[in-house]
Amino acid sequence: MPHPLSFLSTRAAKAVRGLLDVPDHAPSDYPFAPSDIAALHRATLAGGAQVDEQTWQDLMLPDCLERIAPGARTSLFGRQWLYRALRRQDGRERGLYADARALNGDPTERERQRAALSCLRSADIEVYERIAEDGPPPVLPWARWVPVPPWLLLVSLASAPWFPVAWLGVFVALVALMWFNVAQHSTIELARRRGHALAMLLRAKVRLDGDKEAAALNRALSPGVLDLAPMTKDYREWVLLAKVKHYLRWRRRVHDNRAVLRAAYNRCARAEAVLALALYIEGERTCAAQEGELQLDAVRHPLLAAGLPVSLALHGKGMFISGRNGEGKSTLLRTVGLNVALARGLGFCHADAARVPALPVYASLRNDDSLLDGESLYVAELRRARELLAAPAGLYLIDEIFRGTNHLDSVSSAAAVLNELAARGPVLVSSHNVILAALMRHRLDAVCVERGRDTVELRPGVLTETNGVPLLGAAGLGGAVLANAQRVQGWLARYLADPAEAERVLAPPAQPLASTPLTAAPAAPA
Template structure:
């Protein structure tokens, strides 16, 4: 055979092999993009437990802190199950706290890299999961199969028997043809009735097998890398193998095209569907445990990977005395924000500052760091001492045409919720409030705000911002006033006391208002400032106007920055 003939035969053989591979092998999986899964799917694992539990962060607080943006920053390379575990931790606290914090304390960055790198291919395989299986694992979703499906295996044998008897006894051909047509009709009926349920089971089985394979691989890593990171999965290796054998289908079921032909000709998977689902349901407790352990392990791996690139992180000291200390606190939502430091002891904090200086960003930084400390034991700071509290936030209240609700009504509804939480949870709650009661006139805004803030501070710790500086006078017994200022050379700093200079009218000058409008605004401002902004001390409840006898706690207002960009 000449060389051209050899090349021709070889080329044909390669094409035949390619066709065979495409027809009978499973499609090669690929990683799902971050936006493939909805927020509802990411929250599914968290919803499996009581979402009204005291430690659970409520929906408005979650949105007001912009936690979806934070999850995107730390979970770009996370599988769905890892994102679900991270979401659950941030909303209700860690199931097994301290793993990430301990590893960050015990290992250098190089050692951590060596610890998490071998798990890379396993995590990449987990990212290929395209379906959320938690509804079947944790929410009671069922694949209901009729009882007659178990007897479908008799149909192909019956058809074979008819054809055999026709051949042996020379029955008319119409008998075999009629039996064949009846069988084809039965196959069509079964396909119509059971095809969606079979596809649902196949997706569930594929997801389960992927999780079980990942559990085994991560457990094997724990054999050589002892420690809390992989330890739980290492202890479960035998149970993982048992579950994989229980869930796996027959050998040809693992090849998509072959399984489809077998279903078309003999309804093989339809006949075994009910038994397969029953085996799955009998193993639910063990499957849930393995899923959670894989999710928790990968959540730790994802956060450790994030920590190696995040720069400034510290292990937080979780204490129950209610005090809060942040040194060089940063917001994880921005790469270039300026670090700030604050200390809170026996008083809540009333923050003021000029428009656009970064008060809301500071509030979100405090809230996110409190949640991250509770979930992973670390903070974006050089030093942190925080209580293990549930954070309640009121930043972005909005009016609603659909609910016939004005802005002030929305604020009242939120304030009502916070007051009830304060009375029930006490020091286990921490309140973050931005611009209390903006939706009504200035006098009633101050009155309602003072009453609510005073009540909250009597039960828990509060950090609140406001442009109503008179609140500093009214709330002086329970709130420490601080204000953000921008200085030459140091950037932003926190100073004691209320904001001395406002900038609302000055900002108007940056926009295209007529000069007459600016002059009139400044004239009214000067009159109103003399009339309202320089009040005397608000009388305390005893009517004597006496100040508290104890000296206020020292508040650290030392802020340094390596960046010229202020916190936004």
């Protein structure tokens, strides 16, 4: 619960705080759990575009959020606001970027807001779900008995000289007092931490806007000076149950003033989100994102300091991406996904210019087998494909689709799933199975990733010169092994680059193709 002097910060006030045993809460980097940071999003979850959990992890969005709003300079409340904006992907918070740029244009106002909001970082507990609760608070059956033990003790002590049986009442009263103080200690301590967090919200609201209603509520939620005085503090808590009574009053006032507390939260959390974003973009090359078909000019990965820029644009189709090992196919997909998520959630990209579709982004980049769940890699990939097909239409980013099974099943399953996804929204997929480029030519434009010294280029077509076979020699597998591998590779490359009739298999056929059995036909009888 907040202290009556928690809104003071002068040297004199600190001296008084020390005299009255009021702790001075300095800003800190408290290690909040991911569930705490997600509390606002969870409490306000509604319909609309959402980033699912696998996309959130595959695109490394938690790391991106930590870079934008590190705990060393941003409180839980600002991080909760940014988390919800990134997770919702509905475009509601795209104005954060414009506000952040405006704040950077006024250093005096930025410093004022930074000073006003600095107290929020001393909060060490999540409170939004508490003030967002609807309906009456849960009933505490023991609350009605709180006034009884102090009066029983007083009456019993006064009667004991004349009625020795009154000592039994003294004993009962002391046991009851001990129960209230011990049994409710953890509940009251939790309320104290929540009270401090709410006090910091109200204090920041007063500093930002001079809000008199917030100031009055902060005083009403605070304990009295007598409750903090060293001479009477312990006596009042243990004998008169002052701490328990204050907790009950605080609980009722918080419930009755939830609207004021939510308004303070919304104002301060958004202001701190804007401040965090302003400090972040000050040292970054960013641009405002426009809506339209995907086009990113000189886009960069926000988490790679040495990442190379790449430009790409879709022209009515998705994109099939091939490239040599280590050229950056997976990095390209994450670069696109992170920037689209930032554009949809916060309104900006790490690029020179950007257009992004008004669609949620879905990623399938890191499917793995699970020994604990008894799920093989291919089964995990099938589960993810089912999730993508069941979700609302979006932008799909898929890396090495169906790599967990044999080549024949992989190509067949991948072509079928990609054909369905590409009919719903733009697809960017990378794969070493270049035959997919021909099979999906009616849905996807083929590009090959080539890394240069200063940039990454996407040239039309598929990969023709791989580096997997040359690595045999580097690994000590030269001689006949390397020579034979090169012979087979040359033949496969010529065939897979443009196999006859491949593009007609899934495209709207002019005429049906005859199926080819996978097993040899039985020999004719002699």
